Structures are given as C-alpha cells and as structure tokens.
Amino acid sequence: MRYAYYPGCSLHSTGSEFDNSLRAIAPRLGVELDEVKGWICCGSTPAHSVSELLALALPVANLGLVEQMEADEVMVPCASCFRRLKSGHLETTTRPEVAARVNRVVDEPYRGTVKVSHPLEIFSDRDMLAKIAEKATADLSHLRVVCYYGCLLTRPPKVMQFDRHEYPMSMDAVLRSAGIATLDWDFKTMCCGAAFSLTETDIVYKLTAEILDEAESVGANAIAVACPLCHANLDTRQSEIEQRQDKEYGLPVFYFTQLMGLAMGMPGAYLGLGKHLVDAEELIETATQAPAA
Amino acid sequence: MSAVRSAAAVKPSSGLATLVLDGFGTNVNMCFQCGRCAAGCPIAYAMDYAPAQLIHALRLGMEDVVFNSRTMWLCAACETCTTRCPQEVDIAKVMDAAKILAVRRGFKPAMSSVRAFHQAAMANIKRFGRMWEAGMIVSLKLRTGDYFKDMDLGKRMLRKGKLKLLPSFTGSRRAGRIFSRVKSVEREEIEQS
Ligand code: SF4
Ligand code: SF4
Numbered sequence: 389m390r391y392a393y394y395p396g397c398s399l400h401s402t403g404s405e406f407d408n409s410l411r412a413i414a415p416r417l418g419v420e421l422d423e424v425k426g427w428i429c430c431g432s433t434p435a436h437s438v439s440e441l442l443a444l445a446l447p448v449a450n451l452g453l454v455e456q457m458e459a460d461e462v463m464v465p466c467a468s469c470f471r472r473l474k475s476g477h478l479e480t481t482t483r484p485e486v487a488a489r490v491n492r493v494v495d496e497p498y499r500g501t502v503k504v505s506h507p508l509e510i511f512s513d514r515d516m517l518a519k520i521a522e523k524a525t526a527d528l529s530h531l532r533v534v535c536y537y538g539c540l541l542t543r544p545p546k547v548m549q550f551d552r553h554e555y556p557m558s559m560d561a562v563l564r565s566a567g568i569a570t571l572d573w574d575f576k577t578m579c580c581g582a583a584f585s586l587t588e589t590d591i592v593y594k595l596t597a598e599i600l601d602e603a604e605s606v607g608a609n610a611i612a613v614a615c616p617l618c619h620a621n622l623d624t625r626q627s628e629i630e631q632r633q634d635k636e637y638g639l640p641v642f643y644f645t646q647l648m649g650l651a652m653g654m655p656g657a658y659l660g661l662g663k664h665l666v667d668a669e670e671l672i673e674t675a676t677q678a679p680a681a
Numbered sequence: 682m683s684a685v686r687s688a689a690a691v692k693p694s695s696g697l698a699t700l701v702l703d704g705f706g707t708n709v710n711m712c713f714q715c716g717r718c719a720a721g722c723p724i725a726y727a728m729d730y731a732p733a734q735l736i737h738a739l740r741l742g743m744e745d746v747v748f749n750s751r752t753m754w755l756c757a758a759c760e761t762c763t764t765r766c767p768q769e770v771d772i773a774k775v776m777d778a779a780k781i782l783a784v785r786r787g788f789k790p791a792m793s794s795v796r797a798f799h800q801a802a803m804a805n806i807k808r809f810g811r812m813w814e815a816g817m818i819v820s821l822k823l824r825t826g827d828y829f830k831d832m833d834l835g836k837r838m839l840r841k842g843k844l845k846l847l848p849s850f851t852g853s854r855r856a857g858r859i860f861s862r863v864k865s866v867e868r869e870e871i872e873q874s
Contacts, residue, residue, distance in 0.1 A: 397811045397812035397814070398812075398814075400811065400845075400849070401812075401813075401814050401843070401844065401845045402814060402838070402843045402844065404842075404843075426851060426852050426855065427811075427851075427852060428806075428810045428811060428852035428855055428856045428859075429806045429810065429811050429812050429852075429856070431806065432802075432812075433758050433799075434798065434799040434802035434803050434806075435803065435806075436758070436777050437758075437777055437780050437781070437799045438780075438781065438784075438799050438800075438803055439781065439863060439867065440704075440705060440777065440781070441863050441866060441867060442803075442859070442860070442863045445859050445862075445863055446806075446856075446859065449855065449859055489866070492862065492866055493859055493862035493863050493866055494859060495855060495858065495859075539757075539758075539759040539760060539761070540759075540760070543759065543760035543761065543763070543764045544760045544763045544764045544771075544773075545764060553764060578723065579723040579724075579757055579759035579761065581723075581724075581757060582757045582758065582759065583757070583798070584757060584795075586798055586818065586821060586831075587792075587794040587795050587797075587798045587821075587825075588727075588755065588792070588794065588795065589830075589831075591724060591727060591755070591757070595723055595724075624834065624838065624843075625834075628834070662841070663841050663842060663843060664841075665837060665838075665841065
C-alpha cells in the first residue's frame with residue numbers, strides 16, 4: 389500500500405524519532421510513504437485560537453497538495469495534525485459555505501477527495517495485525533506498557549471517528565500483536581496539558597504527574613504514545629516532575645512505532661531511543677533479542 | 682446523544698450569543714446548565730469561571746465577565762467538554778470564539794503569556810511555513826520577558842538533537858499567501874457585519 393505522508397512540524401524536529409521509526413517499520417509491513425511535497429504547518433492550537441478561517445485554511449491547503457499528488461489517502465501520525473486535517477476535510481465537505489470561504493484563501497481549491505488516516509487505523513486492520521505478529525520476532529516479554537492516546541486522536545468523536553473515544557484499543561491491539569503486554573488503565577485519553585508546556589507549565593506538571601502516577605500504580609514499566617506533544621510532556625518534563633513530587637518514576641516513553649521497530653528486532657539507536665530524556669535504552673537492553681527476521 | 686430541542690428553534694438570547702452563533706456556528710442557548718462540561722474539564726481547577734459558567738455569562742451577554750476571564754485562555758482544547766455535552770454545544774469552539782472576540786474588542790487578554798505564545802507561533806508559521814520551534818521559543822521569550830524559563834531544559838534538548846538550529850523555508854511563500862488572504866477576507870467580513 390502506498391500513502392501520501394504528512395509528517396508535520398514536530399516530526400521534523402522535537403519528535404523526529406516518531407518519523408524515523410515510522411519510516412523504518414513501514415516497508416517491513418508493505419507500506420510505502422510518499423511525503424507531501426511543500427507541505428506547510430497545520431496551524432495546530434495557536435491557529436484555532438486566533439482565527440477560525442486560518443485554522444481551516446492551513447490544513448486544507450495541505451489536503452490540496454495531496455490531491456495534486458493524485459493520492460487519495462494521507463497518513464498523518466501527529467495527533468494534533470491528524471485532528472486539524474480531519475477537521476479541515478469534514479468542514480469543507482459538509483458545509484458548502486465554509487468550503488467557499490476556505491477556497492478563497494488557499495492556492496488551489498480543495499475538491500474533498502482525500503481520506504485522512506492515522507497510522508494506528510492502518511496498522512490495526514486485521515490483516516495488518518497478522519503481518520505485525522509475523523514480523524515481530526524479538527522478545528519484549530518483560531515490558532508492561534500502558535497505551536496513552538491523549539486527547540486529539542479520539543476527540544471530538546464526531547470529527548475524528550477514531551476507535552472508541554473514551555476507551556480506545558487500537559494501540560493496544562497493535563502492540564499486543566507485536567508481542568508486547570499492554571495494561572488496562574483509566575488514563576488513556578486524559579489530557580496532559582498539551583501546549584501549556586511552554587507557558588503555563590504548572591498545569592502540565594499537575595496533569596502529567598497524574599498520568600505518571602496512574603501508570604506507575606497499575607504496574608507499567610513503560611508508556612506508549614502517538615503524539616509528539618504528549619511525548620514532550622511525559623518524557624521531556626518527567627525529571628522536573630520527579631523533583632517536584634520528590635519521587636522517581638523512571639518511566640521511559642516510547643512512540644508506539646519505536647516499540648513496533650524494537651519488536652521487529654531493530655536496534656534502539658536506529659529508532660531514535662537516544663533522543664529521549666528519560667533513558668529508554670536500559671529497559672530495552674535487558675531484553676534478550678532474537679535475531680531479526 | 683441527541684439534543685433535547687432542535688438547535689434551529691432556540692434563538693440566541695444576547696448580542697454575544699448571536700456573535701458566537703453567526704461567527705462560529707455554535708448556539709450557546711442550547712445549554713441547559715447540566716455542568717458536565719465543567720465536571721470533565723481537566724483545567725477547571727485553574728479557571729476563574731468553569732466552562733458552564735462562561736457559557737451562561739455568554740447567554741446573558743455579560744461582556745466584561747466573558748472578555749476579562751482567564752477561562753478561555755486556560756483551555757487546552759482537549760475537547761472533553763464538546764465530546765460530553767448532551768446538548769451538542771461545541772464548548773471548545775466557544776473557548777476559541779471568546780479568545781478571538783476578546784482580542785477583536787480590544788480587551789487585554791487575562792493570560793498574556795498564552796496570547797504571546799499564540800502570536801509567536803503564528804508569526805513563526807507565517808514566516809517559515811513550518812514551525813521552527815527554536816526560533817518560536819526565542820520569540821516567545823522576547824514577548825514575555827521571561828528569559829530564563831526552561832534554560833536547563835533547552836540545553837538538554839539541544840544536546841539530544843531535539844531542537845533544530847536552523848529553520849526550513851519550504852512552504853514559507855505558500856503560508857505567507859494564505860495568511861495575507863485570510864487577513865483581507867476577515868477584514869472584509871468584519872466590515873460587512
Ligand atoms: S455540558 Fe453542555 S448543556 Fe451541560 S452545562 Fe456544559 S454546555 Fe451546558
Ligand atoms: S476543551 Fe478546554 S474547556 Fe473543554 S474540557 Fe478541555 S480544557 Fe476544559
């Protein structure tokens with residue numbers, strides 16, 4: 389399968405290991421990624437906070453670029469970009485007055501032909517799960533992972549139409565197929581404080597600490613995420629939270645694609661584990677790895 | 682869950698409620714004050730008015746209360762409220778509307794740091810087409826004057842190669858064109874209204 393691929397800004401910078409690990413595993417599963425040429429930022433939270441029109445025009449301009457590639461489906465790994473592109477598509481295809489307004493400001497009018505998909509939707513398809521199980525040869529049986537989906541993959545459900553919105557399972561299904569144990573817990577879709585990381589950091593300290601506490605209390609030794617902002621809060625801010633809470637979590641935070649790559653026997657360095665602030669390599673090195681298939 | 686009365690039959694009860702309906706497509710008068718939005722909001726503890734209260738103030742047309750509030754500036758856009766509202770009020774959208782209208786009306790944002798972040802981020806996207814995080818952080822510091830915040834963290838991130846030292850300019854012209862067209866369309870719409 390060939391997909392147009394919209395990485396978004398974070399996957400080209402702070403979350404580059406999400407991009408690298410996705411590109412590493414995709415060909416093993418028969419998935420080809422064609423990066424959208426000349427893509428621009430989706431606008432994320434700042435755009436919808438300052439202008440509704442801009443917040444739609446930025447993602448829709450990218451959907452127009454996908455149409456120009458003659459692709460009918462675009463894969464979007466970042467939860468925030470995924471949310472914005474889904475909104476852009478839905479609003480312009482269901483509300484003609486919105487489409488007319490947006491088409492006045494983008495370079496090429498958007499015809500509404502693109503399906504916006506998250507890699508978790510693509511990977512949790514039944515045939516794909518079987519393929520993942522077949523490729524996953526490394527022994528990661530010592531991992532106890534909680535899957536943290538965050539806010540925007542599932543909410544609002546009318547727009548996202550992704551999995552079950554209060555208790556999603558697609559990431560669990562993908563990781564379980566890769567031979568990794570995932571745990572039940574209540575914080576799958578709680579908010580981590582998102583973009584307040586840079587401004588009202590106390591909010592992030594509080595909300596992210598609650599997530600870490602819960603992960604610890606159900607016995608997890610790692611967290612899996614699908615969002616570069618969630619990763620930044622859970623991983624990058626974790627040592628500060630430890631100081632504030634006067635406790636040690638030491639919980640490595642992986643992109644689910646990194647865990648899939650590890651399960652396929654790929655070395656951690658290749659998947660960008662060294663970019664994490666909470667050491668993730670030690671936990672992985674304790675595994676006895678089977679030779680890559 | 683379906684709304685109790687059809688949205689079309691419920692008229693906005695104030696000038697503010699009308700602005701939100703016409704400009705943002707959400708009818709705050711559908712709200713029946715169940716409080717579910719406030720109960721599920723992860724940030725309600727830090728707000729001066731809970732989401733349900735802000736909605737009520739909008740219906741009453743209490744401009745000073747709404748536009749001087751911290752509530753919408755503290756909204757993380759997690760969409761829990763919008764997801765759970767039994768009356769299909771898009772509360773997260775109302776939070777955006779309140780921010781945008783407050784600025785348009787010339788109110789000083791109650792959380793200047795958050796407004797500064799939005800401005801720094803948008804200026805960055807307009808200029809580079811893609812967000813250049815390192816540059817955005819520097820410009821945020823210039824706007825807030827809080828130069829030392831997160832210095833250590835920034836250094837650790839640079840060491841890990843998480844921040845790019847140089848921006849990309851791919852798409853910068855495309856973004857610039859969109860920004861300027863949006864500006865003129867919005868000016869036109871405001872003049873007409
Ligand atoms: S959940 Fe909906 S109906 Fe209930 S108080 Fe909030 S806005 Fe009003
Ligand atoms: S979207 Fe904003 S107001 Fe609604 S629950 Fe989340 S933080 Fe609270």
